[in-house]
Amino acid sequence: MGVDITATSNFCVYYVMLNYWKTILKNHPSIGFVTHGDIFSTDVKEFPMYPLANIYVEDATMTPKTMTYRITLTLADKVKLINVDSISNTNKQIIPYEGIDDLDDIYSNTIGIINDVLAFSYQFDRFEIGEIKCVPFIDEFDNGLAGWVTSFDVIVPNDCWNQCTFNLLG
Numbered sequence: 001m002g003v004d005i006t007a008t009s010n011f012c013v014y015y016v017m018l019n020y021w022k023t024i025l026k027n028h029p030s031i032g033f034v035t036h037g038d039i040f041s042t043d044v045k046e047f048p049m050y051p052l053a054n055i056y057v058e059d060a061t062m063t064p065k066t067m068t069y070r071i072t073l074t075l076a077d078k079v080k081l082i083n084v085d086s087i088s089n090t091n092k093q094i095i096p097y098e099g100i101d102d103l104d105d106i107y108s109n110t111i112g113i114i115n116d117v118l119a120f121s122y123q124f125d126r127f128e129i130g131e132i133k134c135v136p137f138i139d140e141f142d143n144g145l146a147g148w149v150t151s152f153d154v155i156v157p158n159d160c161w162n163q164c165t166f167n168l169l170g
Contacts, residue, residue: 011156075110076147
């Protein structure tokens with residue numbers, strides 16, 4: 001399952017834009033599951049594969065020369081307690097993190113994945129990525145998830161503007 005990013009790809013088409021992001025997220029080795037659409041309508045309690053990535057196209061703005069998609073990318077993982085691996089009486093090793101969750105690890109890993117995905121996308125000249133804003137979250141979805149919500153604009157040439165093939169005057 002590849003993404004057509006040739007010179008003939010038309011990124012102003014919604015499906016092309018959506019499929020590009022879904023494909024690179026699915027191909028990232030650290031992502032366990034990819035969804036798209038409103039994250040609150042995703043039943044994240046049912047997915048055993050984490051981290052979870054969700055891509056959402058918030059809106060699109062058109063001019064005769066460009067189309068700008070507002071994208072929200074959410075990367076989330078289940079927060080877990082860090083436990084001692086060995087309970088043997090002869091284990092003299094002290095693990096200072098016992099009873100502490102892995103929240104900082106999740107923040108570190110998920111923002112690293114976001115960085116990978118966006119750095120990969122910067123190499124293509126078919127679109128530009130605007131300012132990127134990342135906001136950490138925990139328990140936003142009432143299911144023990146934590147991670148980052150990232151918002152950014154994707155600006156593409158509006159190759160669709162002059163392609164109306166219908167006589168709309170009747």
